[in-house]
Amino acid sequence: MLGANPPARQDNRQTLIDATLASVAEIGLIRTSVSEIITRAGLSRGMIHLHFQGKDNLLAAAAKHSSERYYKRLDQYLRDAKPDPQYRIEALIQCDLSEDGLTEDIVRITHEFQAATRAFPILAPYSDTRDARLRRYFEEAFTQIIIQTGETDPSQVSRDITTGLVATMEGFWVDFLLHPQDFDRARAARIVFRMLSGLLPDYFDLNGAKAPN
Amino acid sequence: MLGANPPARQDNRQTLIDATLASVAEIGLIRTSVSEIITRAGLSRGMIHLHFQGKDNLLAAAAKHSSERYYKRLDQYLRDAKPDPQYRIEALIQCDLSEDGLTEDIVRITHEFQAATRAFPILAPYSDTRDARLRRYFEEAFTQIIIQTGETDPSQVSRDITTGLVATMEGFWVDFLLHPQDFDRARAARIVFRMLSGLLPDYFDLNGAKAPN
């Protein structure tokens, strides 16, 4: 029986986090009360205080968990991508628009926490770094490409393209949030690649990344 | 003294709306309680019930007012723009990134209401139509341009470009929301026009719209 107990503690901790995220996704952060969370978790009132010393810490843990889940998926897509920078960029875009990466629950949770940063400053780090990491991955890949084109100021150009692309992806998330049933993932990807092919026609076409020559 | 009283009623109504928006911008919708609103408005508790029959209706009125203020500015920019479609597009972009169109308060309020739609369904129409009108303006202008280029399917292309552009603008708002001090309006505009010039080089360059030829 050795080691059978410690994970039980972790189980309830995670159960609370899952219940919190489910509640935020379904009824919003405003209506996500302690009573709501413990009802969904099927646990008793005191568990939140025992594991998190209060509601704020639980919300922070939930935001952190959601953020880490996002990163994990991003890194998985990058590992599966071909090494050329345009394929890595394509992988990031596809990940951010995929059936498992962009779901109603995920986009709702993300935006709830983003908006709640003002009321719960403890949440700031987890709504702030999401695009920071995505941005870094994009910028590294674009810099590799821009250097090849012999641009005079590759740093500025790659930073600009990255900022624009991240903004566009962020906007598609908002689009999906407001009209999930009307959203067309393939069309969104096509639009992004149309933009990229206009900027870097040697590396992208309307279908995605082009083979390096 | 004729007519001096009727506006007083409207004054207090508007005072409540203004106080609500100020509270939402400063401390977020979650912390915007009835007590908070009436304290900011300097009015008594019962006024909300008298003018709006409840908190929900007041929030809806505040969201509506914020939405209408946005439209008003958009239409003003359009009236001041040259008639050619590329100039109208430039005007919409400049409006959405201007010092008076994109402020910390405005972007916070917009996103608070957007996120709260789940908890307060009564707010949906006002967070939903914002990009609908912007989208329509963009699409009308792009359609005019695309038709001139002799594209085989001008409707689809202009819809795609519109969707991408609206997403990018939306993303810049989120960017500004999260990093208002780091945000560079001129750079954001340059990035947008870089994208557009890649797609429609005859109508846009890095500085904005190009003169028709």
Added chain:
DNA sequence: AACAAAAATGGACGATCGTCCATTTCTGCC
């Protein structure tokens, strides 16, 4: 089987929520 420590329970607590209404104050007209 007994014991100590950890985990889990669920009710009590004061604070605050939004709603509602009896009362007071203000306003325009006769």
Added chain:
DNA sequence: GGCAGAAATGGACGATCGTCCATTTTTGTT
């Protein structure tokens, strides 16, 4: 100046909020 009606007040109300802790239950060791 007095009256009718609208506007405004602010306290009372029950519900619900998040926190906390005395108690019970479970677990691992002897």
